[in-house]
Amino acid sequence: MAYKDEQLHEEKVFKDPVHRYVHVKDRVIWDLISAPEFQRLRRIKQLGTTNLTFHGAEHSRFNHSLGVYEIVRRIISNFEGRPHWNSEERLLCLCAALLHDLGHGPFSHSFEKVFKLDHEYFTQQIILGDTTVNKILERVDKGFAQNVSDVIAKTYKDKLVVSLISSQIDADRMDYLQRDAYFTGVSYGHFDMERILRVMRPMEDQVVIKYTGMHAVEDYIMSRYQMYWQVYFHPVTRSAEVILSKILHRAKVLYEDTHYTFKLEPTHFLSFFNGNVDLKDYLKLDEGIVSYYFQLWQEEEDAILSDLCERFTNRRLFKYIEFNPNLQMNEWMELHRLFMQAGIDPDYYLVVDSSSDLPYDFYRPGEEEERLPIHLLMPNGELRELSRQSEIVESISGKKRTDHKLYFPNDLVEKMENSAMKERVEEILNGQGDVKNAN
Numbered sequence: 001m002a003y004k005d006e007q008l009h010e011e012k013v014f015k016d017p018v019h020r021y022v023h024v025k026d027r028v029i030w031d032l033i034s035a036p037e038f039q040r041l042r043r044i045k046q047l048g049t050t051n052l053t054f055h056g057a058e059h060s061r062f063n064h065s066l067g068v069y070e071i072v073r074r075i076i077s078n079f080e081g082r083p084h085w086n087s088e089e090r091l092l093c094l095c096a097a098l099l100h101d102l103g104h105g106p107f108s109h110s111f112e113k114v115f116k117l118d119h120e121y122f123t124q125q126i127i128l129g130d131t132t133v134n135k136i137l138e139r140v141d142k143g144f145a146q147n148v149s150d151v152i153a154k155t156y157k158d159k160l161v162v163s164l165i166s167s168q169i170d171a172d173r174m175d176y177l178q179r180d181a182y183f184t185g186v187s188y189g190h191f192d193m194e195r196i197l198r199v200m201r202p203m204e205d206q207v208v209i210k211y212t213g214m215h216a217v218e219d220y221i222m223s224r225y226q227m228y229w230q231v232y233f234h235p236v237t238r239s240a241e242v243i244l245s246k247i248l249h250r251a252k253v254l255y256e257d258t259h260y261t262f263k264l265e266p267t268h269f270l271s272f273f274n275g276n277v278d279l280k281d282y283l284k285l286d287e288g289i290v291s292y293y294f295q296l297w298q299e300e301e302d303a304i305l306s307d308l309c310e311r312f313t314n315r316r317l318f319k320y321i322e323f324n325p326n327l328q329m330n331e332w333m334e335l336h337r338l339f340m341q342a343g344i345d346p347d348y349y350l351v352v353d354s355s356s357d358l359p360y361d362f363y364r365p366g367e368e369e370e371r372l373p374i375h376l377l378m379p380n381g382e383l384r385e386l387s388r389q390s391e392i393v394e395s396i397s398g399k400k401r402t403d404h405k406l407y408f409p410n411d412l413v414e415k416m417e418n419s420a421m422k423e424r425v426e427e428i429l430n431g432q433g434d435v436k437n438a439n
Contacts, residue, residue: 004028004091004140014066018179022070028140029069029094035132037102041065043286047180048107049240050231052315054184061101067175072097072164074197075171075207085202089161092144095137096151097165100172102126102133106287110241114248115272124149125279159205167206168360169196169217169374177223180231188226191219201377208375208383217374218392225359225396233355235405239317242407246348247294247308254302264296304348311409318351321429323406325352331428332406338425342416349409356402360386360393 006027014022024030032038041061050057072093079085103123105111112119126133127149137145150156154166165172174193181189199213209217231237254260255273266273268289271281297309311317325332332352339346361373374386387397408429416422 004144016063016067016070018067018175018182019070022066023073026091026094028091028136029098031136032095032098032133033066035136037126037131037133037283038062038065038099040283040286041101041104043288044104044106044108045287046176047184047232048109048237049244050180050184050234050237052240052317053234053236054186054231056183056185057180059179059183061104064176064179065098065101067179068100068165068171069094069098071171071174071193071197075164075200078197078200079202082202084160084204086158089158091140092147092151093161093164095140095144095148096161097171099123099127099133099148100152100165105282106285106290107241107244110245111248114245114252115277116275117277120153122279122282123152126283127152129279131279160202160207163206163372167372167374169207169209169220173224174220177220177227180227181223184231186227186231188230189223191223192216193220196220203375203377203383206372206375208377209386211376211378211384211389214376214386214390217386218390221360221386221393221396225357228357228359229401229403233357233403235320236317238353238355238405239320239407240312240315242318242351242353243308243312246351247297247305247312250302250305250308250348251293251297254305260302263300266293269293304345308348316411318349318407319410320405320407322404323352324404325406326404331431335425335428338421342412342418342421342425344409344412349412351407352404353407354402354404356400358398358400359396361398 007025008027008030012024012030014024016022024033039062044061045051045057046059046061046064047057076085076090076093080087101119101123103119103121103126105117105119105122108119111117127137127145128134134145137148147156151161151165154162156162164170174196177189177191178193181187195213195216196209199210199216200207201210251266251269252273254262255266255269268281268285271277272285291313294309294313297305298313300306300309323332335350336346339350344350375383376386376389378384387394406429413422413425413429416425
């Protein structure tokens, strides 16, 4: 029997808190799960610093990847025998679903910003490079690894396959909304996935939703909207991310300073600091390693690095106020000057952070990131874009919400020795509304 058709002697199952069970029957999928590059995802948290806000959010990219695989497995099981569905794409869909997050690094988004990395690039490098994952995929068929990479990169020729893991209603989102809601303990991310899976229909270039399932999709869209503002953009989580980013930035600056010597050479970070990260170095770095260095750096001679690492490790986060630098430039410049005069480096201790989200969008030709809208399949066979049929979705379609906050260490403000300077800083900060504690 060909490797791509080989089945396990007995179906394997993973007990899952969201989907109850994740079912694995294909030898290829079982081998991919066992690959070291996939096992590494156990050591990468799904939500980065969110566990400092919601203490239950300790789940990993490994959990999520299995969940996305399971949802796609169920979707294509429902598609069997339907028009427009090519059953020969089954294994490709399952592999792409399982491996779609393979390239995420520790504290993904903060790391990417500081070191100018792209997890999607590294996902492709793992799939196509000299890795166990690549060897498994190439055993399926010559060029199969490239097809998996193309699906994840959204360049694969069969757009229906791509839409299963990358669209405005895909397996990726359906898993992380429910999984993140479960582990954070909030109620916002729950929706009737069973109903949505039942009313999904394959079309030539995307999955569409039978019109009778519109209300379940409305619930899904609103769940996503609530999760972004109540969980993903939570200001306390953002405070932790601000400090994390500043630690990495400070460590990089110190490394580039030829007069500074770390007590222990940051071996795992060298290629990141030098801007020439290869795949081998990338795969060695996980959140356990990063946390180890943060522990060590609390003892560094550099006061800024030491202080920031202590704050992050012991959860002494920055406080914050609502603050839009585009509208409050004069206040921003004055605060910057006063912090400098007080000996508090504003590059590390006075940080504006902005969050924005577009919960649902219709098709806008020519935009840099074209979003394929969700279509409803009407009784007469017509496809109708969701926001044209749903007043709820229409009310938030195309509306980008942005939030700005200013983060700062209130304990250092309170310790300012110049009373007039301290009074003026507090006047500016308090003038923008109540100073909120990151607790």
